[in-house]
Amino acid sequence: xxxxxxxxxxIAVKSLDAAKIYEALGLTIxxxxxxxxxxVRTAFLAAGDAMIELLEPSGPQSTVAKFIEKRGEGIHHICxxxxxxxxxxxxxxxxxYRLINESPVPGAHGCRVAFLxxxxxxxxxxxxxxxx
Ligand code: ZN
Numbered sequence: 001x002x003x004x005x006x007x008x009x010x011i012a013v014k015s016l017d018a019a020k021i022y023e024a025l026g027l028t029i030x031x032x033x034x035x036x037x038x039x040v041r042t043a044f045l046a047a048g049d050a051m052i053e054l055l056e057p058s059g060p061q062s063t064v065a066k067f068i069e070k071r072g073e074g075i076h077h078i079c080x081x082x083x084x085x086x087x088x089x090x091x092x093x094x095x096x097y098r099l100i101n102e103s104p105v106p107g108a109h110g111c112r113v114a115f116l117x118x119x120x121x122x123x124x125x126x127x128x129x130x131x132x
Contacts, residue, residue, distance in 0.1 A: 004082045012068050039061060064076065085114060111132065
């Protein structure tokens with residue numbers, strides 16, 4: 001098993017115009033994609049080996065819309081790239097960690113992703129992502 005690497009930090013925003021501050025820092029938007037399964041429009045800005053993922057709700061029913069309503073805009077999740085997502089999920093579950101997705105779902109960039117329950121990450125929502 002290869003060690004997980006930090007893939008991206010997800011930030012909940014009302015609008016992808018929030019990219020402006022990162023562009024002012026010198027980052028550029030590399031990819032914009034609507035992820036229907038997550039109810040979001042995403043924009044990715046590369047920052048070295050990791051990325052910033054901006055998450056704009058695609059509708060009022062989006063979990064990101066509910067997040068913003070409750071907690072305001074801000075850091076939503078951190079994502080680790082793994083190469084064996086099923087094995088990781090099984091191992092975590094075996095160790096008693098709560099999962100939101102017990103099996104991977106389609107994410108941005110054609111990746112397969114799964115979220116752990118924030119209770120498992122001391123209030124931090126952790127996403128695992130495996131590249132296809
Ligand atoms: Zn993400």
